[in-house]
Amino acid sequence: MKFSLILKYFIPKEKKFFSLFNLVADNIVEGSEQLKKLFNAELVEDRKAIGLIIKSIERKGDDYTYEIFDELNRTFITPFDREDIHQLTSAMDDVLDLIYGLSGKIDLYHVTTISTHMKEMVAQTHDGCIQLQMAVKGLENMKNTDKIMKSCKELNKIESRVDGFYHSAISGLFENEKDPIELIKQKEILLNIEKTANKIEDISDIIKTILVKYA
Amino acid sequence: MKFSLILKYFIPKEKKFFSLFNLVADNIVEGSEQLKKLFNAELVEDRKAIGLIIKSIERKGDDYTYEIFDELNRTFITPFDREDIHQLTSAMDDVLDLIYGLSGKIDLYHVTTISTHMKEMVAQTHDGCIQLQMAVKGLENMKNTDKIMKSCKELNKIESRVDGFYHSAISGLFENEKDPIELIKQKEILLNIEKTANKIEDISDIIKTILVKYA
Amino acid sequence: MKFSLILKYFIPKEKKFFSLFNLVADNIVEGSEQLKKLFNAELVEDRKAIGLIIKSIERKGDDYTYEIFDELNRTFITPFDREDIHQLTSAMDDVLDLIYGLSGKIDLYHVTTISTHMKEMVAQTHDGCIQLQMAVKGLENMKNTDKIMKSCKELNKIESRVDGFYHSAISGLFENEKDPIELIKQKEILLNIEKTANKIEDISDIIKTILVKYA
Numbered sequence: 001m002k003f004s005l006i007l008k009y010f011i012p013k014e015k016k017f018f019s020l021f022n023l024v025a026d027n028i029v030e031g032s033e034q035l036k037k038l039f040n041a042e043l044v045e046d047r048k049a050i051g052l053i054i055k056s057i058e059r060k061g062d063d064y065t066y067e068i069f070d071e072l073n074r075t076f077i078t079p080f081d082r083e084d085i086h087q088l089t090s091a092m093d094d095v096l097d098l099i100y101g102l103s104g105k106i107d108l109y110h111v112t113t114i115s116t117h118m119k120e121m122v123a124q125t126h127d128g129c130i131q132l133q134m135a136v137k138g139l140e141n142m143k144n145t146d147k148i149m150k151s152c153k154e155l156n157k158i159e160s161r162v163d164g165f166y167h168s169a170i171s172g173l174f175e176n177e178k179d180p181i182e183l184i185k186q187k188e189i190l191l192n193i194e195k196t197a198n199k200i201e202d203i204s205d206i207i208k209t210i211l212v213k214y215a
Numbered sequence: 216m217k218f219s220l221i222l223k224y225f226i227p228k229e230k231k232f233f234s235l236f237n238l239v240a241d242n243i244v245e246g247s248e249q250l251k252k253l254f255n256a257e258l259v260e261d262r263k264a265i266g267l268i269i270k271s272i273e274r275k276g277d278d279y280t281y282e283i284f285d286e287l288n289r290t291f292i293t294p295f296d297r298e299d300i301h302q303l304t305s306a307m308d309d310v311l312d313l314i315y316g317l318s319g320k321i322d323l324y325h326v327t328t329i330s331t332h333m334k335e336m337v338a339q340t341h342d343g344c345i346q347l348q349m350a351v352k353g354l355e356n357m358k359n360t361d362k363i364m365k366s367c368k369e370l371n372k373i374e375s376r377v378d379g380f381y382h383s384a385i386s387g388l389f390e391n392e393k394d395p396i397e398l399i400k401q402k403e404i405l406l407n408i409e410k411t412a413n414k415i416e417d418i419s420d421i422i423k424t425i426l427v428k429y430a
Numbered sequence: 431m432k433f434s435l436i437l438k439y440f441i442p443k444e445k446k447f448f449s450l451f452n453l454v455a456d457n458i459v460e461g462s463e464q465l466k467k468l469f470n471a472e473l474v475e476d477r478k479a480i481g482l483i484i485k486s487i488e489r490k491g492d493d494y495t496y497e498i499f500d501e502l503n504r505t506f507i508t509p510f511d512r513e514d515i516h517q518l519t520s521a522m523d524d525v526l527d528l529i530y531g532l533s534g535k536i537d538l539y540h541v542t543t544i545s546t547h548m549k550e551m552v553a554q555t556h557d558g559c560i561q562l563q564m565a566v567k568g569l570e571n572m573k574n575t576d577k578i579m580k581s582c583k584e585l586n587k588i589e590s591r592v593d594g595f596y597h598s599a600i601s602g603l604f605e606n607e608k609d610p611i612e613l614i615k616q617k618e619i620l621l622n623i624e625k626t627a628n629k630i631e632d633i634s635d636i637i638k639t640i641l642v643k644y645a
Contacts, residue, residue: 109389174539180395180610395610
């Protein structure tokens, strides 16, 4: 709330949204970086500690989301369609929810085996979040649409790569894993990483729609 | 349809929506009360009988939803944004669908173990539905926003509590349950109660958005 | 993209949407027909080959969806509400995604047992897609709303039937299947067929909403 107060007095109205979008995107990058750390941590205690950091990042994300919606409700003229702001904000919030959910599931399901496929998928997801951050930053000054489009295309490729890993991991699981409870755990973790990468790609679609309209 | 006919002639246009919202909220409370009964019933026959009651409650809910959307399509001036009416109605319909889905899963999965955690979560969900009912009733006369906000805050707390139960139940399940099929059943029931509580909290967010705009 | 070029010069603006809707609906029917073939194929190689066909159908569907959204962004006057066009298009895209997902899961999960229930559900789903195609075709000339409504009612009945099969299949699974990994596979395939039928019924609701407004 303090942040919103500062914004209110020093930043011109239309810039508020871009400042908030950037804060959300930065926060997502932070979350995905912690997730990468969590998937590479060896000790359960370390994972739990990182899980707490991710929790606080997710809370921060909720606050930003709330501020954007609040701003949307009080602002008459918005930098682009209210509907697009709404969609972009919700989708970015979903990414952080999925990241937080993943860190929670690692703990709750007492997951012990973190496969190379999983690590690779999470690393790709983090790269995707960095591309997302660049695309979002580009929205403020739409003159450089090429750069935004480049990030969007990169996000497409990353999603494809995650999807490839996901498919071979799941196929391997149903071929080799004989312990059904282990299979349930692994399947759900894989599915949720894939969902996260998918959601990030959804955002690139939202951004492309905005570009078509305003650039 | 008879109900809609009565409404058409005796209630002024703008009041129709509030009457319908209240009917939906009352119906949800009835549904969640039956769900609580179902989770506390010992005998399979009793559960089946309650399941049938919940089915008829869900049907009634569908009729109300249909009436609201129909009304929305023929009404030019609505008490608040069409989009908000749409979201509120859909979300309330989702709650009842989830309640009906839960009663169905107990039957379909031949669930026998209903844990204390589950019972507690369902009891909390019912309390949440009562708070929801109060918040919805408050929408008609927005002078008393404090009371609505109090219900919304209560819904937040309830969701937190359900979430807490959910986490310890799932964690316990993956620690102790050795029968994978039993684990699958329990996990899905727990997940669906949690989803229901979450959806109810979503509605409190929708209501808060309406308050910000109109109160 | 070539297709869009042809449309641009030969078809009047308002007809483009209907042409594209029909192409999407035709594509869905093709997809569901291939899915029916896949569920009735005996050999793994045959299934894999059909899976590739479905993949290309899904890609084509994505292109159409992209064209419709693109057209929506450049067209000022649309044959009906932008929101309705958006919903209809997204939901039709979801149907094809679900069909593609199903064909993928059969492969990834190394599913071997394709039950009579599954075959029946997929056959019904294909019938549903044909009804959907008829309803969509009817949208262009809304004079014959009776025919559209008949298809919508048929879609309702089909969904009910699929739901019935789904319930008895799941109930049978939890009663008789002792192999948990087999249960996981079957459950997920059944669930996804049911989801597909549900999504098709959602479209009939969207179409009914359009009828109420414009017919």
